[in-house]
Amino acid sequence: MKTTKYLLALILFFCSMDSVMSQVNSNAINDSLKTADTTISYVVVELENNKSITGKKVSDDGREIGIMTVDKGLILIPKYQIRTITVSATMPSVGGKKVFPNPHPSRYLYSPSGIPLKKGDGYIQAIYLVAYQGQYALTDHFSIGITSTLWASPFLVNVKYTNTLHKSADGKKNVYLATGIQAGSLTYIDPRTYFGIGYAGLTFGNPESNVTVNGGFLGESSIWYYNQYDPLTGRWTGDEGRENEFLPAISLSWNQR
Known part of the structure; x- marks a missing residue:
C-alpha cells in the first residue's frame, strides 16, 4: 500500500514539475516574443536536411532561433541545424512564395539569355x-x-x-x-x-x-x-x-x- 502511495506521489510530482517547466518555457517564449523586434523582415531558413522554413525571426538566444510562420506558428530551430538564413525581402516571389533566386539566369543549357551578369560574377x-x-x-x-x-x-x-x-x-x-x-x-x-x-x-x-x-x-x-x-x-x-x-x-x- 505504501509503495502505491509513493508511486502516486512520484507521478503527481513529475506531472506538476512538467507543468511548471512548461509554464516556465511558455513564459520565456512569450517574453522573448514581447521583446522581439517586430520590424524584422521575413527570412528563409535553409536547413542542413535541405528543407526550408519561411517566417519572421522573433527570437535568438544564441542556441536556437524562433521563426513565426503563417501556417505552423512559432518554430524553434537549433542553430546546428541551420545552413543559411536569407532575408526574404531580397528573394524573388513565385506563386506567392519566397524562393531562392535563379543562380544562373544569364543563359540556358545551350543558348544565352539577355539577362546580364553583374560585374565580378x-x-x-x-x-x-x-x-x-x-x-x-x-x-x-x-x-x-x-x-x-x-x-x-x-x-x-x-x-x-x-x-x-x-x-x-x-x-x-x-x-x-x-x-x-x-x-x-x-x-x-x-x-x-x-x-x-x-x-x-x-x-x-x-x-x-x-x-x-x-x-x-x-x-x-x-x-x-x-x-x-x-x-x-x-x-x-x-x-x-x-x-x-x-x-x-x-x-x-x-x-x-
Missing part, C-alpha cells in the same frame, strides 16, 4: 560532362569566356554584351538585349579549321521566368585539298584553297518557375 557550366563553358563579367554589360571539351577541341572564345532595354514597375515584364560572338578553331585536330557564331537576341520577363529569342549566323572556314595522279609523269599534283560557309540559326528558349 561568373560561372562554369558543364554539358553532359563533355563540353564546358566559363564566363566572367568584366562590367555590368560586358563579359568574356571560353568554350571547349574535355579533349580541348574545338576551343572557342566568347565575348558577350548585355543591356536592360526596359524595366517594368513590378519587375516582371522586363526586356533585355544580348549580342555576342563565339570564335575558335579545332586546335591540334585541324588548326586551320575555324568556327564561329555571331548572334543577337531579346529576353522578355525576369530572372525567374523568361523567354528568349536569338538569331544569328554559324560560320565555318576550312581548307580543301585537290590531288590528281598524272600517269605520264607518275606524280601526284594538287592544289588547296579555303572554303567559307555560313548558315542562319535561330533559337527559342524559356525558363518558367
Whole structure:
C-alpha cells in the first residue's frame, strides 16, 4: 500500500514539475516574443536536411532561433541545424512564395539569355560532362569566356554584351538585349579549321521566368585539298584553297518557375 502511495506521489510530482517547466518555457517564449523586434523582415531558413522554413525571426538566444510562420506558428530551430538564413525581402516571389533566386539566369543549357551578369560574377557550366563553358563579367554589360571539351577541341572564345532595354514597375515584364560572338578553331585536330557564331537576341520577363529569342549566323572556314595522279609523269599534283560557309540559326528558349 505504501509503495502505491509513493508511486502516486512520484507521478503527481513529475506531472506538476512538467507543468511548471512548461509554464516556465511558455513564459520565456512569450517574453522573448514581447521583446522581439517586430520590424524584422521575413527570412528563409535553409536547413542542413535541405528543407526550408519561411517566417519572421522573433527570437535568438544564441542556441536556437524562433521563426513565426503563417501556417505552423512559432518554430524553434537549433542553430546546428541551420545552413543559411536569407532575408526574404531580397528573394524573388513565385506563386506567392519566397524562393531562392535563379543562380544562373544569364543563359540556358545551350543558348544565352539577355539577362546580364553583374560585374565580378561568373560561372562554369558543364554539358553532359563533355563540353564546358566559363564566363566572367568584366562590367555590368560586358563579359568574356571560353568554350571547349574535355579533349580541348574545338576551343572557342566568347565575348558577350548585355543591356536592360526596359524595366517594368513590378519587375516582371522586363526586356533585355544580348549580342555576342563565339570564335575558335579545332586546335591540334585541324588548326586551320575555324568556327564561329555571331548572334543577337531579346529576353522578355525576369530572372525567374523568361523567354528568349536569338538569331544569328554559324560560320565555318576550312581548307580543301585537290590531288590528281598524272600517269605520264607518275606524280601526284594538287592544289588547296579555303572554303567559307555560313548558315542562319535561330533559337527559342524559356525558363518558367
